[in-house]
Amino acid sequence: MPERRGLKHLRYDVCIIGAGADGLAAAAHLAAHGLTVMVVDGAAATGGRCVTAEFAPGFFASPFADELPAIPPEIFFGLDLARRGAILAPCERLSSFADPLRMAVIARVLADASCNPHKPGVFARTPAEEPYPGEAWASRARAEIESTVAPEALCDPELGGSALTLLQGAPGGLVAGGLGALGQALARAASEAGAEISLGLEVTDIRQRRGRAVAVGLSDGRECEARAILSTLDLKRTFLSLFAWNELPKPLVERIGTFRPAPGIARLLVALSAVPQKPDVAQLRRPIVLAADPERAYHAWKSGVVSERPPVTIRLVSAVDPSLAPDGAAVATVTLGGIPHRPFDGPWTHDKRSKLETLALALLEEALPGTASSVTASELIVPPDIENRLGLTDGDLMGGELSAAQMLGFRPFVQCRGTRTPVVGLYLAGPSSTLGPLATCASGWAAATAILCDLKGQP
Ligand SMILES: Cc1cc2nc3c(=O)[nH]c(=O)nc-3n(C[C@H](O)[C@H](O)[C@H](O)COP(=O)(O)OP(=O)(O)OC[C@H]3O[C@@H](n4cnc5c(N)ncnc54)[C@H](O)[C@@H]3O)c2cc1C
Numbered sequence: 004m005p006e007r008r009g010l011k012h013l014r015y016d017v018c019i020i021g022a023g024a025d026g027l028a029a030a031a032h033l034a035a036h037g038l039t040v041m042v043v044d045g046a047a048a049t050g051g052r053c054v055t056a057e058f059a060p061g062f063f064a065s066p067f068a069d070e071l072p073a074i075p076p077e078i079f080f081g082l083d084l085a086r087r088g089a090i091l092a093p094c095e096r097l098s099s100f101a102d103p104l105r106m107a108v109i110a111r112v113l114a115d116a117s118c119n120p121h122k123p124g125v126f127a128r129t130p131a132e133e134p135y136p137g138e139a140w141a142s143r144a145r146a147e148i149e150s151t152v153a154p155e156a157l158c159d160p161e162l163g164g165s166a167l168t169l170l171q172g173a174p175g176g177l178v179a180g181g182l183g184a185l186g187q188a189l190a191r192a193a194s195e196a197g198a199e200i201s202l203g204l205e206v207t208d209i210r211q212r213r214g215r216a217v218a219v220g221l222s223d224g225r226e227c228e229a230r231a232i233l234s235t236l237d238l239k240r241t242f243l244s245l246f247a248w249n250e251l252p253k254p255l256v257e258r259i260g261t262f263r264p265a266p267g268i269a270r271l272l273v274a275l276s277a278v279p280q281k282p283d284v285a286q287l288r289r290p291i292v293l294a295a296d297p298e299r300a301y302h303a304w305k306s307g308v309v310s311e312r313p314p315v316t317i318r319l320v321s322a323v324d325p326s327l328a329p330d331g332a333a334v335a336t337v338t339l340g341g342i343p344h345r346p347f348d349g350p351w352t353h354d355k356r357s358k359l360e361t362l363a364l365a366l367l368e369e370a371l372p373g374t375a376s377s378v379t380a381s382e383l384i385v386p387p388d389i390e391n392r393l394g395l396t397d398g399d400l401m402g403g404e405l406s407a408a409q410m411l412g413f414r415p416f417v418q419c420r421g422t423r424t425p426v427v428g429l430y431l432a433g434p435s436s437t438l439g440p441l442a443t444c445a446s447g448w449a450a451a452t453a454i455l456c457d458l459k460g461q462p
Contacts (some may be wrong), residue, residue, distance in 0.1 A: 004363035011227060011417070013226065013227050013228060014036040014227070014228045014229070015039045015040060015041040015199075015228070015229050015230075016033070016039045016040065016230050016231065016458060016459075017030075017038055017039070017040045017041070017229055017230065017231045017232070017233060017454055018040075018041050018043065018218075018219050018227050018228075018229035018230065018231075018233070019040065019041070019043070019077060019232075019233045019235065020045075020206045020219065020232070020233065020234045020235060020236060020241075020245075020279065021042075021043075021044055021046075021234070021235035021236055021394075021433065022042045022044035022046070022049040022051060022190065022200055022202070023044075023050065023052060023053065023219045023235055023393075023433070024050075024051060024052075024053050024071065024074075024185065024186065024187075024189060024443050024444050024447065025235045025432040025433050025443075025446050025450075026042050026044070026047065026233070026235040026432070026447060027042065027186070027189035027190055027192070027193045027200075027447070028078060028082065028189060028193075028444035028448050029049075029080050029233055029235075029447035029448065029450050029451040029454075030042045030196070030200070030362070030451075030453070031189070031192040031193040031196045031198065032196075032296040032447075032448055032452070032455075032456060033451045033455065034196035034197040035196040035197075036200040036455055036459070037188040038454075038455075038458065038459075039198075040193075040198040040199065041198070041199050041227060041229070042046050042193065042198055042199065042200045042201065042205070043095070043201050043204055043205075043206055043219070043221065043227070044200070044201070044202055044203075044205075045203065045204065045205035045222070045394065046202060046203070046392075047202055047203055047233075048186075048202065049084070049186055049187070049189075049190040049200060049202065050182070050183055050185070050186020050187065050189070050190065051072020051186065051235075051393060052065075052067040052068060052071070052182070052393055053065075053182040053183060053185045053186030053189070054066065054067075054181075054182060054183045054186055055073070055180060055181030055184065056183075056272075058272045058273040058274070058380070058381075058382040059379065059380035059381075059382075060335050061328070061329040061332070062274040062327070062328055062329070062380065063180075063181055063326075063327045063328075063334065063335055064181060064272040064320060064327060064334050065182040065183065065442045066270065066272065066382075066384055066392075067270070067384070067389060067392075067393065067400060068181075068182065068270075068319055068338075068356060068400065069177060069290075069318050069321075069336055069338075069387060070174045070175050070176055070177055070178075070182075071174075071175055071182065071419075071443040072174065072175060072441065072442050073174065073175035073176070073441060073442055073443065074175055074443045074444050074445075075442050075444070075445055075448075076088060078444045078445065078448050080265050082188075082189070082192040082300060083192065084185070084188045084189065084192065085188075086189055087187075087188035087189075087191045087192055088180075088184050088188045088191070089178055089184050089185040089187075089188035089189075090178065090179040090184070091175075091176045091178060091179070092176065092177040092178065092179045092323045092324040098375075100307050104396065113391065115437055118269030122359070127412070141410060143276065145237075146158065152197065152289050152450060155268050155313070155314045155316060155338055155339060155340025155341070156265070156340065156401065156405070157265070157266045157297050157300055157301045157304065157313065157314065157340050157341050158265065158266075158405060158406055159301060159404065159406065160297070160298045160301060160440065161370065162296050162406050162407070163169070163197035173364075175443060177320065177323050177324055178406065179324055180324070180326055180327075181324070181327065181347065184213075184232075189444070191199030192212070193216065201382055202336075204221055204222055204223060205221070206219045206220065206221060206222075206245065207219075207220045207221065207245075208220040208245050208246065208247075209224055209232060209234070209241075209245045209246055209426075209429065211246075211250060213267050214343075214426075214427060215427045215428045216232045216426050216428040216429035217280035217428060218232075219230070219232060219245075225344075228430070229288055230458055231428055231429075231430060231454045231458060232428060232430070233429075233430045233431075233432060233450050233451075233454065234428050234429065234430070234431055234432070234433070235431075235432045235433040235436060235446075235447060236394060236395075237395055237396050237399065237402040237403065237431060237433060237435045238259055238402065238403060238415045238431065238435035238436075239262065239396040239435075240260050240394060240395065240396050241431060241435075242255070242256070243256075243259060251426070252425065255425050255426075258388060258415070258416065259415075261301060262311060262403050262409060262415060263403060263404040263406065263409060264303060264396070264403060264404060265338060265398045265399050265400075265401035265402075265403060265404040265405065266300075266304040266338055266341045266342070267304070267341075267342045267343065267385075267386035267389070267398050267399055267400075268338055268339060268342055268345075268386070268389075268400060268404065269335065269338075269339045269342040269363070269383065269384060269385045269386065270336060270338050270339070270360060270383070270384045271336065271337040271339075271360060271363040271364070271367075271381055271382070271383050271384075272334070272336055272363075272384070273334065273335045273336070273380075273381045274328070274332065274369060274378070274379045274380040274381065275328075275332060275333040275334070275335060275374055275377045275378060275379070276331075276332055276340050276377045276378075277331065277332065277333070277377040278321075278322075278331065278332070278333045278377045279319065279333065279335075279371040279372075279373060279374050280373070281329050281371065281372055281373065282371075284322070287319045287322040287371075288319070288322045288323050290316045290317065290318045291316070291317040291318070291370040291371070292314075292316050292317075293314075293315050293317070293369060293370060294317070295310070295312050295313060295315065295340075295367055296310075296312065296316040296355075296413055297314055297340075297341075299312075300312075300314055300340060300341035301341060303341055304341040306341070306344055306347060307345065307346050307347030307348075307456040308343065308346065308347060309341070309342060309343070309344045309346075309359060309362070310341055313339045313340055313342070313362075314339070314340035314341060315337060315338065315339050315340070315363075315366050316337075316338045317335060317337050317338075317366065317367055317370040318335065318336050318338075319333055319334070319371065320334050320335070320336055320337050321333045321334040321335075323328065331346060332379075335367060335371065335374065336449075337363040337364075337366060337367050338443075339359070339362075339366075342359075342386060343386070344386040344387060344390070344397040344398055344399075345387075350387070351385050351387055356383055356385065359383060359385065360381065360383045363383070364381070374398070385398070386398030386399070387402045400434065401434055401436050402433055402434025402435035402436075402439055403415070403434070411437060414435065414436060415431070415435055415436065416436045420453075421437060421449055421450075421453050422436055422437065422438075422446060422449050423448035423453055423457075430450040431454060432446035432447040432449070432450040432452070433446060433447075434446075436449075436450070437449070
């Protein structure tokens with residue numbers, strides 16, 4: 004294993020909180036440029052959400068997501084991730100959506116939102132007198148975006164610029180062996196570049212001296228000093244749990260308090276004793292999206308209830324990657340959107356979990372007829388499980404709603420460039436940061452570039 008369990012020293016150039024995709028990509032980039040780097044993670048293994056679990060004997064799946072937003076090629080090839088074991092499984096759902104088009108849409112939606120915050124998103128209602136950039140273009144763009152976006156990513160439909168949620172990063176495809184192979188490849192890249200990785204040790208707080216972040220407190224009582232600290236935790240977790248609030252400027256605390264969460268997801272990992280025969284083989288390799296009313300699901304989530312018909316994506320992941328199931332068997336995942344972290348009538352109980360599991364299995368049967376009789380085991384993951392296992396506020400994998408006031412330069416601090424934060428010496432990567440939604444590893448890479456620039460004067 005490339006990672007170590009203890010800290011060799013208590014002073015580094017950079018301390019990175021979280022050994023997920025962003026933290027490991029940043030570590031590899033910084034260490035390759037000669038900085039001493041320590042990555043600290045409370046979990047027992049590297050990868051964060053990039054893990055593969057054996058949820059039933061012989062059946063494997065990635066618990067939190069089947070695929071993440073794509074990794075920019077310069078990072079994928081720069082870190083030699085394929086040689087290190089991250090091989091993309093042949094997948095029929097790769098984005099054909101050209102980046103310039105995506106960027107043009109983002110610019111347009113932002114312009115809409117800044118003119119009138121109550122105006123519906125560009126795709127919610129395109130004004131007939133102002134076709135932009137033309138009906139044909141718009142419908143093509145809409146079709147392309149919808150085909151590359153998980154329908155379970157919901158946001159407030161009343162909010163100006165709500166169409167932005169359709170512009171999250173295009174999917175990166177399935178990794179052979181599950182997302183754990185990607186997490187391990189990134190850990191190898193970081194270790195081989197010289198970064199140290201410490202597991203089973205949580206960061207309890209970030210310490211400031213003279214208004215600058217200079218050290219992190221560790222769960223074993225020690226302190227690790229660093230010239231720069233990079234948090235890959237979400238915005239609220241970073242500032243509201245790792246600082247004493249009265250040590251932070253009031254406007255910063257207010258901004259964090261108004262940062263809107265994104266609706267949660269639940270996942271059901273299902274072991275099947277037989278491979279479904281319907282629909283046909285080509286279709287089984289693609290995600291199956293069942294029609295739902297996203298507006299209703301959003302409002303249900305706001306009220307703390309599960310919609311009767313939540314947005315759902317079903318994947319027979321073993322049809323793309325047979326290594327995930329024993330011969331003749333299969334693994335399916337059911338991803339449900341708009342799932343509350345805390346239902347209106349109290350925490351998730353055994354009864355509520357089993358009702359949600361029944362709903363998910365019914366949706367699986369609808370998408371893949373005949374599967375109900377071949378289910379041999381399953382594991383349900385609801386938002387509190389995600390919070391417990393990854394340390395994400397409310398189990399929100401998105402790190403905050405993707406809306407105009409929380410996107411691009413607004414995500415999360417309009418006054419700071421890129422991944423810098425109002426606390427000098429502290430940088431933020433991960434899903435709450437500017438590049439979080441657009442691509443996997445990109446925010447970690449961008450934070451590393453900012454740190455190199457600030458510590459070494461390198462562009
Ligand atoms: C709109 C949008 C859509 C997205 N779509 C998806 C999606 O569909 N699925 C998905 O999974 N992601 C999605 N992402 C997230 C995106 O992929 C992330 O930017 C990135 O992949 C997550 O990697 P990470 O390294 O930042 O965090 P993680 O993988 O979450 O890793 C964080 C690590 O920090 C550790 N940790 C937590 N607390 C502490 C502590 N106190 N001390 C030490 N360690 C700690 C955890 O153990 C964990 O290993 C989306 C993001 C956005 C904004």
